[in-house]
Amino acid sequence: MVRRTQPVTMKDVAERAGVSQATVSLVLNNVRGSRVADATRDRVMGAVRDLGYSTNAFARSLRSGESGMIGFISDEVASSPFAGELLKGAQLLAWETGNVILGVDTFGDPGLEAAAVDTMLSYRVRGVVYASMFHRVVEVPEGLAGVPTVVVNAQDGAGLVPSVFPDEELGGYTATRHLVEAGHTRIAMINIQSPDSTLPAGIGRLAGYRRALDEAGIAERPDWVRYGTGIVEDGLALTTELMSASDRPTAIFCGNDRTAWGAYRALERLGLRTPQDCSIVGFDNHQMVAPYLDPGLTTLELPYEQMATTAVEILLSGAPDTAGAHPVECSLISRGSVTEAKVPA
Known part of the structure; x- marks a missing residue:
């Protein structure tokens, strides 16, 4: 008999018995209602004996619960x-x-x-x-x-x-409040989902944006609330629309960092600068995006x-x-x- 130099694993037992590792686990734990056939159980226990598999961890589990x-x-x-x-x-x-x-x-x-x-x-x-x-x-x-x-x-x-x-609403409030505290009163938002979406992120972030504006006594501009899908292309298109108008915002709260990335690109294409011509705040602190935009993106960290x-x-x-x-x-x-x-x- 060749002596093993590596400990026997549950995978070895499963291969010897011709079953899955989950089945081996069910047998060793003697789980009620597992519906493991007697013949299968016998094969597993035979493989355990043949291979010398140690079940100490399982024994401790059974004793202590x-x-x-x-x-x-x-x-x-x-x-x-x-x-x-x-x-x-x-x-x-x-x-x-x-x-x-x-x-x-x-x-x-x-x-x-x-x-x-x-x-x-x-x-x-x-x-x-x-x-x-x-x-x-x-x-x-x-x-x-x-x-x-x-x-x-x-x-x-x-x-x-x-x-x-x-806390999505508090996050949206914090993002918008940061812009208000920087003196902005013309603040747009690009959300990451449609108005009828039930996902909590967009609902909460929009509610926070509205609460911050209301608290600051700033009337919401419905035409400055846009709805995208959270992708770069939406940030590019919607920011272009907002910033091409004669009456445009001085700051945009973007519902996520990818949307903010698109906003940066839109400003650059229009010959505008971040933040001199428009301040941008994102959401997520996406480590592959936020720190590497130029300038670095102010954002909320999940x-x-x-x-x-x-x-x-x-x-x-x-x-x-x-x-x-x-x-x-x-x-x-x-x-x-x-x-x-x-x-x-």
Whole structure:
């Protein structure tokens, strides 16, 4: 018999038994209702004996009732550099508290999501962070009923579990207020969705813009509120329209950084300058965009890491079943795209 130099893994057991790693996990955890056939169970246990697979971690889990794992189910968070800070925040706090993250990206596939839920249950996770790459209303999978769950960067449509999400309205208010404090009274907004969209980001950011104007005693100009889709091309086209008029704004709050990038391009094409001819504020603090525009873009930072940290704190608090909304403030990142408004001669 050849002696192995590497420890036997669950993958080795699965290959020997001719089953998936999830099936091996179900057998070793003796999960009720898993519907694993007796013959399959026998093959798995035979492979465990033949390969000398150590199940100490599972034994500890069975004895204590806790695996030391926190599930992290998301659509595309782990594979997205834009929202990856969510996973980072969860991992850091989990590690500090003696836990580890078991993460799965489902890419919006219902079958993969169901399998991910089953895997979380088989590992007896302490709870699940159910995350979204962008702020939206979600339905928590039925399979997580009875499992401590916190929704992050999204809102639970049923209102049954805690939801941690960016405070979009406060962010829109902060962005617009920053322009007001720089002396601007002619402030336009280019939103990132249509007026009939139900996505929380655009709704909240527009509400914040309106609140800041109202608080400052500035009448809203309906023709200065434009609606795009959050892409560079919309920022280019809509800023061109706004700044080509004889009566034009001196500042624009863009609903995201890509729209702001388009606004920069529009100003340049028109022979205008940022911020001398028009101040620009974005939203997201997209690390591949905001710092590299010239001048650097003043923007609101989405609090990915803080949202994930808050979600894990709720899970570990001992009372994660208390539903409720937990908005997290978006910080203003000031760069060079805003200047004092010109005083009319």
